[in-house]
Amino acid sequence: MIKRFADIECKTVFNKNIAQSQTKGEKEAKISYTKAYEPFLKGYNISLDVRGQKIDSFEFAKIFEKSSNINFFIGGAYGLEDKFLAKMDKVISLSDLTYAHKIAKVVLFEQIYRGLCIKANHPYHK
């Protein structure tokens, strides 16, 4: 449904280094995500993090005015490293509730579709 408005690609970056680091501890796990995600930093970068800004769907829609190349990063079980978050253009929190990775992805995809509908004045969001 998003493809009506924009090109979208969903990359799952889970490598051996991340898998091994998960077993070592929080710090190691976060660093492994920074290493895996850093090559993808370009355009306008957004991370999902519990400490991020809480926005509504209309504010979310404004993201699509920022750039024509937007990346969303979702961290692992321990979240993302502060050093990585500092490189973001925006850090947002979906909810105070903790979501499983798959649920966060579903929510994020629906917000992207909803945001693009708002931007295009398509009636879906109403």
Next chain:
Amino acid sequence: MIKRFADIECKTVFNKNIAQSQTKGEKEAKISYTKAYEPFLKGYNISLDVRGQKIDSFEFAKIFEKSSNINFFIGGAYGLEDKFLAKMDKVISLSDLTYAHKIAKVVLFEQIYRGLCIKANHPYHK
């Protein structure tokens, strides 16, 4: 997965009256949901509403200490009537973001599972 911990039933109440009321306007739509949902009020009742309390997953888990019979109500496109919300034991907001009905249901189900895991000290939530 929830059935490991509790009996759960998902009822979709969408009748002719709701369908007709939707086309008339916000007030009529909300009243039609009150009429359709009122017969299900028993035990501990919770509605999802944008004006509700924002809680994290640990606070959500505490809901299951309140009663052994808990109902969650999700409104239609216009939400629920104030009169109906006044009858609730708790009104919660999942997020500042607007979710499609299906997404709200997925998020709610995961929180119920997560909450029951927290209560049972099952490692899923970690």
